Amino acid sequence: MTEALLIMFGLGAVCGSVLSIASKVFYVYEDPRIAEVEGFLAGANCGGCGYAGCAAAAVAVVEGKAPPSVCIVAGPESAEKVAGVMGVEAGTAEPRTSSNKCRGGDRAEDIYVYMGVDSCQAVSALSGGKRECEVGCLGYGDCVRACLFDAIKIGPEGFPVIDEKKCVGCGACERVCPKNVLSITTLTERLLHFNREDDCLAPCQQTCPAQIDIPLYIAQIKRGDYDGAVRTIRDRNPLLLACGRVCPHPCEDFCRRGVEDEAVSINQLKRFVADREMHSGKRLPVACAPDTGKRVAVIGGGPAGLTCAYYLRRLGHDVTIYEAMPKLGGMIRYGIPEYRLPKKVLDWEIEGILNLGIHVHTHVKLGVDFDIPSLVSAGYDAIFLGVGAWKDYSLRIDGEDLKGCYTGIDFLSRIASGESIPIGRKVAVIGGGNTAIDCVRTLVRLGAEEVSIVYRRTRKEMPANAVEIEAAEHEGVKFIFLAAPVRIIGDEAGKATHLEYLKMELGEPDASGRRRPVPIEGSETLLEADMVIAAIGQQPEITFKEEGKRIQSLKTTRWNTIEADPETLQSSIPYIFTAGDAATGPSLVVDAIGGGRRAARSIHLYLSGQEVTPPEKSLFKRHIPGTLFESVKGIQKIPRVPMPELPVEERIHSFIEVDQVISEEDAKKESSRCLDCGRICYNKDAAA
Amino acid sequence: MGDYILLAISCILVNNILLAQYLGNCPFLGTSKKMETAVGMAMAVVFVLVMAGVITWLLEAYVLKAFGLEYLRTIGFILVIASLVQFVEMFLKKSVPALYRGLGIFLPLITTNCAVMGVCLINIKEEYTFMQALVASFSYAFGFGLALILFAGVRERIILARVPKPMQDTAIGLVTAGMLSLAFFAFKGMV
Numbered sequence: 001m002t003e004a005l006l007i008m009f010g011l012g013a014v015c016g017s018v019l020s021i022a023s024k025v026f027y028v029y030e031d032p033r034i035a036e037v038e039g040f041l042a043g044a045n046c047g048g049c050g051y052a053g054c055a056a057a058a059v060a061v062v063e064g065k066a067p068p069s070v071c072i073v074a075g076p077e078s079a080e081k082v083a084g085v086m087g088v089e090a091g092t093a094e095p096r097t098s099s100n101k102c103r104g105g106d107r108a109e110d111i112y113v114y115m116g117v118d119s120c121q122a123v124s125a126l127s128g129g130k131r132e133c134e135v136g137c138l139g140y141g142d143c144v145r146a147c148l149f150d151a152i153k154i155g156p157e158g159f160p161v162i163d164e165k166k167c168v169g170c171g172a173c174e175r176v177c178p179k180n181v182l183s184i185t186t187l188t189e190r191l192l193h194f195n196r197e198d199d200c201l202a203p204c205q206q207t208c209p210a211q212i213d214i215p216l217y218i219a220q221i222k223r224g225d226y227d228g229a230v231r232t233i234r235d236r237n238p239l240l241l242a243c244g245r246v247c248p249h250p251c252e253d254f255c256r257r258g259v260e261d262e263a264v265s266i267n268q269l270k271r272f273v274a275d276r277e278m279h280s281g282k283r284l285p286v287a288c289a290p291d292t293g294k295r296v297a298v299i300g301g302g303p304a305g306l307t308c309a310y311y312l313r314r315l316g317h318d319v320t321i322y323e324a325m326p327k328l329g330g331m332i333r334y335g336i337p338e339y340r341l342p343k344k345v346l347d348w349e350i351e352g353i354l355n356l357g358i359h360v361h362t363h364v365k366l367g368v369d370f371d372i373p374s375l376v377s378a379g380y381d382a383i384f385l386g387v388g389a390w391k392d393y394s395l396r397i398d399g400e401d402l403k404g405c406y407t408g409i410d411f412l413s414r415i416a417s418g419e420s421i422p423i424g425r426k427v428a429v430i431g432g433g434n435t436a437i438d439c440v441r442t443l444v445r446l447g448a449e450e451v452s453i454v455y456r457r458t459r460k461e462m463p464a465n466a467v468e469i470e471a472a473e474h475e476g477v478k479f480i481f482l483a484a485p486v487r488i489i490g491d492e493a494g495k496a497t498h499l500e501y502l503k504m505e506l507g508e509p510d511a512s513g514r515r516r517p518v519p520i521e522g523s524e525t526l527l528e529a530d531m532v533i534a535a536i537g538q539q540p541e542i543t544f545k546e547e548g549k550r551i552q553s554l555k556t557t558r559w560n561t562i563e564a565d566p567e568t569l570q571s572s573i574p575y576i577f578t579a580g581d582a583a584t585g586p587s588l589v590v591d592a593i594g595g596g597r598r599a600a601r602s603i604h605l606y607l608s609g610q611e612v613t614p615p616e617k618s619l620f621k622r623h624i625p626g627t628l629f630e631s632v633k634g635i636q637k638i639p640r641v642p643m644p645e646l647p648v649e650e651r652i653h654s655f656i657e658v659d660q661v662i663s664e665e666d667a668k669k670e671s672s673r674c675l676d677c678g679r680i681c682y683n684k685d686a687a688a
Numbered sequence: 689m690g691d692y693i694l695l696a697i698s699c700i701l702v703n704n705i706l707l708a709q710y711l712g713n714c715p716f717l718g719t720s721k722k723m724e725t726a727v728g729m730a731m732a733v734v735f736v737l738v739m740a741g742v743i744t745w746l747l748e749a750y751v752l753k754a755f756g757l758e759y760l761r762t763i764g765f766i767l768v769i770a771s772l773v774q775f776v777e778m779f780l781k782k783s784v785p786a787l788y789r790g791l792g793i794f795l796p797l798i799t800t801n802c803a804v805m806g807v808c809l810i811n812i813k814e815e816y817t818f819m820q821a822l823v824a825s826f827s828y829a830f831g832f833g834l835a836l837i838l839f840a841g842v843r844e845r846i847i848l849a850r851v852p853k854p855m856q857d858t859a860i861g862l863v864t865a866g867m868l869s870l871a872f873f874a875f876k877g878m879v
Contacts, residue, residue: 007757011764015771022775026782115850122847 033085034058040081042073048148049170061086067095072149072168094186094289096169098151098162100137102181102200103215104678105158108133124178133680135198137181143173152182188289188315191235192601195619202677204251204266206623209594210243212236214251214266215676221269222671227284229273234286237593238310239303241278241349242332244271245341245659247590248465254628256677260635264674265662268643272667278345283352289316294607297322297380299366302330303589304580305386306353307596308603312384313356315604320380321358324365326417328354330388331581332589334413335435337442338655343416367544372551372576382575382603385562386596389538389581395430399488400534404496408435408535415442424531426450428499430485431535432462433586437469439533440477444652452478452527454485456504456517475652480527482506484519488532499527540582551576561585567614569599570606577603627679634684638673641666692823698879699827705803706835707865707872712803716836717861719794726840730833732794734826737804739776740769741825744808745818765808773799803832839868 038058049070051057060066061082068086069079108131116122120142123129129138137159144152144160151166152173160173160182173182180198195201195211204214213232220229233240247267255263277284294317298309301323309319327333328350332341354360364370366387375383392407394400404424408431414421427448429439432455443451453472455462458481462469473479482504489498503523506515539560545551555563555572562578564571569579579595581587602612614620644660645651651658662670675682705711712733719729744765752758777795780788788795798804807828811821842864851860 003755004757004760007751007755007760008763011751011767015767019771019774019778022778026778028781116848117850119847125848 031062033062036085037061037082040074040078040085041071042078044073046073048072048168069095072170094188096171096184096186097164098167098169098171098173098182098184099190100160100162100182102133102135102137102159102179102678103157103676104133104136104200104681105139105155107157107678107681107683108136121176121178129179133200133678135179135181135200135679136681138179142176142178143182146172146176148172186289187287188604191311191314191597192604194598194601194615196615197617197619197624199619200679201619201624201627202679203254203256203623203628204677206619206627207254208236208251209588209591210237210597211594212251212270215674215678217273218264218266218269218671218674219676221273221667222674224668226273226276229269230277230284233270233273234284236597237590238307238353239332239349239589239593240270240274241345242303242336242341243267243590243593244274245345245657246332246336248588250588250590254623256629256632256675256682257635257673259629259632261637262640265640265643265670268641268662269667269670272662272664275661276664278348283355286314286352286356288314288356291318292316292607294318294381295320295379296382296384296603296607297375297378298384298386300324300330300384300386300388300580300582301328301360301362302386302388302580302592303332304388304582304592304596304599305330305384306350307593308384308386308577308579308600309358310353310356311597311600312603313358315600317604317607319358321360322364322366322370323360323362324387325413326363328360328362330386331390331409334416335409335438337412337416337438337445339441339445339651339658340438342657365544367546371544371549373549376550381607382577384599384603385571385576385578385582386580386592386599387540387542387544387582389540389561389586391539391541391560392534393537393539395485395534395536397485397487399490399496402488402490402496402532403494404531405488406531406533408439408533409538411533411535412438412442415446423448424496424529426452426529427531427533428452428454428527428529429533429535430454430499431537432457432464433535433537434464434468435538435586436533436535437464437472439535441468441472441475443531443533444472444475444477445655448531450478451476452480452529454480454483454499454501454527456482456484457514458482458506461514471658474648476648482517483525484517486524488529489526496530496532497528499529499532501525501527538581538586540585559585565614567598567618567620568602568612569595570602570612574612575606577606624679632675632682635675636685638685640673641670692819694879695820695823696827699824700831700834701872701875702879703828704831704835704872704875705807705828706832707869708876709806710869711806712801712832713865715794715797715801715803716839716865717858720836720840720843720861723837723840723844725794726836729794729797730836732798733801733803733832733836734829736773736776736795736798736801737807737829737832738822738825740772740804740808741811741821742818743768743772745811745816745821748812749818761809761812765805769804769808770799803828835868835872839865842868 038054041054041057043054045053049057049072051060057070061070068083071078110130111132112130114123114130118140120138120140123138139154139158141154144154149166149168151163152160155161169184171184174184202215217229217232237243244267249267251266252263257264296312296317296319298305298319298321301321305321309321312319329346333346390409392409423446427443429436436453440451440453483501484504486500486502488496489500490496502519504517504519507518508516510516542556542560557563562571562582564578564583569577571578577599579599580592605612641662646658706716715729719725747768752761807825811824816824846860
């Protein structure tokens with residue numbers, strides 16, 4: 001008996017001392033906070049947080065991958081204590097939530113009859129599932145069974161519906177889903193998501209340069225969830241009031257209803273919810289990620305700069321905008337006339353963006369008041385260069401310098417700044433783009449008697465938006481097509497009196513596919529004009545390159561735009577990013593907005609020490625094969641809701657906004673025309 | 689040499705620790721749902737069982753037998769195996785972090801694996817020499833891994849079959865384990 005006791009005691013002592021020595025010898029440094037954090041977790045090892053036990057959860061908290069509120073059992077008190085250990089506020093790490101990417105569900109048709117086990121994993125093993133949609137939900141509810149918190153249900157339409165209040169972001173559903181329909185994401189990840197080849201994307205969303213989730217916000221309008229619609233748009237486009245007014249809506253050209261019927265009036269619906277928020281007098285709160293402590297300088301407060309600043313701020317970075325003009329807005333303030341986008345509306349929109357905590361310096365110009373070295377020494381970690389394309393091309397013909405001759409953007413921005421320019425009696429505007437149209441419509445309102453557009457091709461080739469051309473026509477603008485200006489003739493006082501042009505005819509198609517205009521010999525014609533405006537295109541002003549030391553190596557193209565990777569928008573200097581007209585040359589506002597967010601993503605990657613690469617499987621400027629249909633079955637013709645306009649007599653004497661917003665009733669009606677398309681599925685019209 | 693091969697075959701196939709001796713059924717059912725975890729578990733078992741077999745044989749031969757205290761075998765082995773696993777875990781964490789991460793959660797789980805204890809006790813009961821104990825420990829562990837990986841493969845395929853609701857998951861798992869065990873019975877009488 002004594003022997004046994006001694007042996008056991010000895011054995012225990014040996015084991016104990018070996019282990020204690022081993023723990024010294026094999027000591028591995030661990031952050032002491034891990035043990036401290038673990039002490040405050042419930043210790044139940046339930047796995048409800050999504051980590052393998054409390055120890056793993058504590059490691060994740062210390063590494064900053066999980067929020068202090070990670071433990072779902074211990075409650076808010078533990079979260080506060082954990083936050084105390086980490087020296088942050090409780091709830092600062094971004095919460096993760098599950099979201100469902102499939103809206104098709106049962107609408108996708110079956111390609112075979114399945115009689116196996118009721119499990120997504122099982123059916124997906126048979127040619128990826130029985131539904132014709134490659135990426136959609138299979139509907140057998142593996143996620144429902146995997147969820148420990150009863151937060152997922154398979155909805156009536158055959159895809160999972162997530163109860164956001166119950167979801168803790170544990171990731172159980174994501175792990176069991178064989179189709180990647182469910183994903184656990186943080187706000188940052190959602191804001192930085194770009195269209196992927198394997199996403200469920202309606203044709204409109206594939207087309208939109210800003211990649212707004214169009215079917216979702218239209219569905220929200222249909223349900224009456226207008227605030228939700230605004231939030232959906234804001235996750236992709238912070239300038240919804242401006243875009244709702246001026247966007248030429250390329251999305252509508254690819255609307256699936258548009259194949260058989262008139263396209264859904266997508267932009268009108270956007271404007272409706274945006275205006276509704278503005279008129280409610282209350283701004284919807286915008287969620288931002290916790291502060292990161294990184295600083296970014298945004299040069300240029302136009303649509304690209306504002307968008308980039310907006311997303312960087314929402315990602316938690318400290319942003320300062322430097323703007324050369326007295327006010328923010330860039331081309332949408334100084335290039336788009338009041339009657340299309342009232343300044344009051346723009347001010348409200350920009351104020352909302354700045355309210356997130358973005359700093360602004362106006363009236364400071366790059367290369368004059370500050371330069372790149374000064375920004376670098378001021379401690380900015382990255383720079384966004386969104387200087388736009390403000391330099392008008394000149395006509396390079398005789399008489400350009402006569403009194404009464406202007407260039408397009410110069411003219412529009414001076415008018416927009418409130419300068420008074422003597423308006424001629426008879427005015428000729430040269431060019432066929434949107435700037436030219438904006439000039440003529442502005443001139444009509446300023447009291448010019450006769451306004452003509454002189455364009456060297458025909459109406460069909462005009463790059464301006466069709467609706468704008470039509471509106472200009474209604475307002476009494478004369479169009480002189482197939483005319484190439486030769487010189488401007490002036491009087492003794494040096495004032496323009498006539499524009500001489502050559503008549504043209506269309507010849508062979510050129511590289512752009514448009515038929516090249518060829519001058520007709522001896523067809524010189526005189527057009528009486530005491531004011532001539534050349535609006536034949538713009539390019540970025542890059543004189544700042546001459547001044548700056550660090551910026552001289554910035555590569556530019558032969559159109560003076562900044563050379564950058566089209567998808568990451570990183571320039572030849574790694575910490576300088578660009579977007580908007582400065583990168584693409586004159587383009588749409590919505591292109592600048594898409595680019596701004598793209599640049600924000602790259603800057604975020606750059607600041608967090610990751611490689612700046614294009615998104616994986618990115619769907620950039622192209623469509624998913626097989627999602628654009630030649631014909632669409634089950635469509636009944638329902639005319640789209642007409643856009644209310646100010647009558648011509650009223651509008652040509654004032655700068656009151658021409659296009660009006662649609663009524664709530666019409667918005668409901670229009671939203672019900674949406675087919676709520678998925679990748680290949682859609683809702684057929686009930687009556688058809 | 690031939691004896692050792694025979695011993696190995698006997699331990700791997702004929703007297704398979706899982707399917708013929710029914711030891712270690714807890715991890716057998718618990719970690720066989722996915723091939724990945726099954727492989728991890730098999731590796732961990734091989735690693736620990738070889739070490740435990742050696743240490744316990746030494747303990748038996750030089751301590752318990754020497755003092756005539758064989759009745760302390762079970763409690764002594766529990767203590768030694770548990771300490772051993774702890775020690776190995778600490779050692780791996782410091783010296784071979786890659787292997788440590790690979791074995792992950794399975795390493796501490798083995799502390800309570802009855803197959804490990806069972807093999808150690810069998811080694812003593814059969815009065816193996818040191819070399820025999822080493823080969824037997826490795827072969828039993830190998831047999832454990834073989835059975836576990838086979839079973840995981842079967843279970844991954846069961847998901848595609850129509851199984852009545854009351855029989856799904858663990859229930860059909862047990863039935864499958866039974867059939868697998870019957871299959872291994874065919875080796876009976878080989879050695």
